[in-house]
Amino acid sequence: EMATKGGYPHFMFKEIYEQPESLASTAAGLEPARLEAAANALLAARNVYIVGAGTSYHAGLILAHLLPRLKLTPVPIVASEYAAYEPLFDKDDFAIAVSQSGETIDTIKAVRAMRERGVRVAAVTNVVGSTLSRESDLVIYTRAGPEIGVAATKTFTTQVLTLSALYVSALRLLGYDVAERERELKAAPDLARRVVEKTAGTAKDLARRLRQKPSAYYLGRGAALPVAMEGALKLKEVAYIHAEAYPAGESKHGPIALVEEDFPVVFVFSDPATREKTLSNVAEMKARGAFAIGTVPARSDYAKKLDVAIEVPDAGELTAPIAHVIPLQMLAYFAAVERGYDPDKPRNLAKTVTVE
Numbered sequence: 001e002m003a004t005k006g007g008y009p010h011f012m013f014k015e016i017y018e019q020p021e022s023l024a025s026t027a028a029g030l031e032p033a034r035l036e037a038a039a040n041a042l043l044a045a046r047n048v049y050i051v052g053a054g055t056s057y058h059a060g061l062i063l064a065h066l067l068p069r070l071k072l073t074p075v076p077i078v079a080s081e082y083a084a085y086e087p088l089f090d091k092d093d094f095a096i097a098v099s100q101s102g103e104t105i106d107t108i109k110a111v112r113a114m115r116e117r118g119v120r121v122a123a124v125t126n127v128v129g130s131t132l133s134r135e136s137d138l139v140i141y142t143r144a145g146p147e148i149g150v151a152a153t154k155t156f157t158t159q160v161l162t163l164s165a166l167y168v169s170a171l172r173l174l175g176y177d178v179a180e181r182e183r184e185l186k187a188a189p190d191l192a193r194r195v196v197e198k199t200a201g202t203a204k205d206l207a208r209r210l211r212q213k214p215s216a217y218y219l220g221r222g223a224a225l226p227v228a229m230e231g232a233l234k235l236k237e238v239a240y241i242h243a244e245a246y247p248a249g250e251s252k253h254g255p256i257a258l259v260e261e262d263f264p265v266v267f268v269f270s271d272p273a274t275r276e277k278t279l280s281n282v283a284e285m286k287a288r289g290a291f292a293i294g295t296v297p298a299r300s301d302y303a304k305k306l307d308v309a310i311e312v313p314d315a316g317e318l319t320a321p322i323a324h325v326i327p328l329q330m331l332a333y334f335a336a337v338e339r340g341y342d343p344d345k346p347r348n349l350a351k352t353v354t355v356e
C-alpha cells in the first residue's frame with residue numbers, strides 16, 4: 001500500500017481534510033458530454049432507480065430528493081433489498097448505481113438484475129475499471145483519490161457533487177438558466193475548505209461532550225434527512241455510539257419517548273426549505289430536556305435555539321449537504337479518538353463488502 005498519512009494522525013482525518021482537493025479534482029474531471037448522456041437518459045425515464053449501499057446510498061438519496069422537481073419518479077433502493085423491486089424493472093427505466101469501490105456485491109447484483117430486464121444503468125464510482133464500471137451502460141467517475149479509512153468521507157462529498165452536476169445538466173437540457181447553480185458547484189472546493197477550517201474546533205469540543213453518551217438522535221427534514229443519516233452512520237461506524245437518524249417531523253411518533261435530561265439530539269439545518277419547521281422539533285426535544293446540538297448556517301438565528309451549534313459557512317441548496325456533513329464527519333472522528341478507538345479500522349466493518 002503506497003498511501004501514507006502524510007503527517008496526519010489517521011487516514012480518516014487526512015481524508016476529511018482532503019475534501020477541498022478531492023472535490024476540485026472531481027469537478028475538473030466531470031465530462032459534460034457524459035453527464036449530458038446520463039441526463040438525457042434520466043429525463044426520458046419512466047422510473048429512476050437509485051441504488052447503493054451504506055454511505056453511497058445516502059448520496060443517492062440526496063439526488064432522489066431533487067428528481068420530483070424534474071417530474072421524475074425516483075425509486076431509491078438499498079442494494080441488498082433490490083429483489084422486491086424486480087417486478088418493476090423495465091426497458092423504459094433508468095438507474096443510477098452509486099458505489100465508491102464499484103465492487104459491493106449487493107450493488108452489482110442489483111445492477112445485473114436491472115440490466116437483464118432492459119434498464120439502462122449509469123454508474124457513479126471512484127474506481128476506474130471496477131466491476132461496476134465494466135457492467136454499466138455509462139460511467140461517471142468521482143475523482144476523490146484512494147480512500148483508505150473504512151468509513152467513507154471524501155468519496156461521499158464527491159458523490160454528492162457529481163450527482164448534483166447530473167441534476168444541473170438535466171435542468172440545462174430542459175432549458176433552465178443554470179448559471180448560478182454552476183457557479184455554486186464550482187465554488188464547492190472553496191466552501192469545503194472554509195467549512196473544514198471553521199468547524200473543526202466546535203466539532204472537537206462537542207465530541208468530548210458526547211464521549212460518555214450511549215446514544216444520540218440525528219434529525220433532519222427534506223434534503224437534510226440523508227445528511228442526518230450519514231452523520232449517524234459515521235458516529236456508529238467509528239465511535240461505536242448508537243445513533244439513529246429520523247425524519248425530524250416523524251420523531252414525535254416514537255423516538256421522543258426515549259428523550260430525557262441531556263439526551264443528545266443532533267439537528268441538521270442544511271436544507272433551506274425546511275429550516276423553520278425543524279425549529280419546532282428543536283423546541284419539542286428541548287422541552288423534554290434534550291441536549292440540542294446542530295449544524296446551522298453561520299450568522300443566523302438558528303444557533304440561539306440550540307445548546308451547541310456548529311456554524312457552517314453559507315452554502316447554496318446543492319452544496320449545503322456537503323458543507324453540513326463535514327462537521328458531522330469530524331464529530332464522529334473526534335468522538336472515536338476521545339473514546340480511544342482507531343477510526344481507520346472500525347471493528348466488524350470492511351471497506352468493501354463482497355459477500356451477500
Ligand code: G6P
Nearest residue numbers: 054055056099100101104152350
Ligand atoms: C462498506 C463500507 C462503507 C461503504 C459501503 C458501500 O460498508 O464500510 O463505508 O459506504 O460499504 O461501499 P461502496 O464501495 O459500494 O460505496
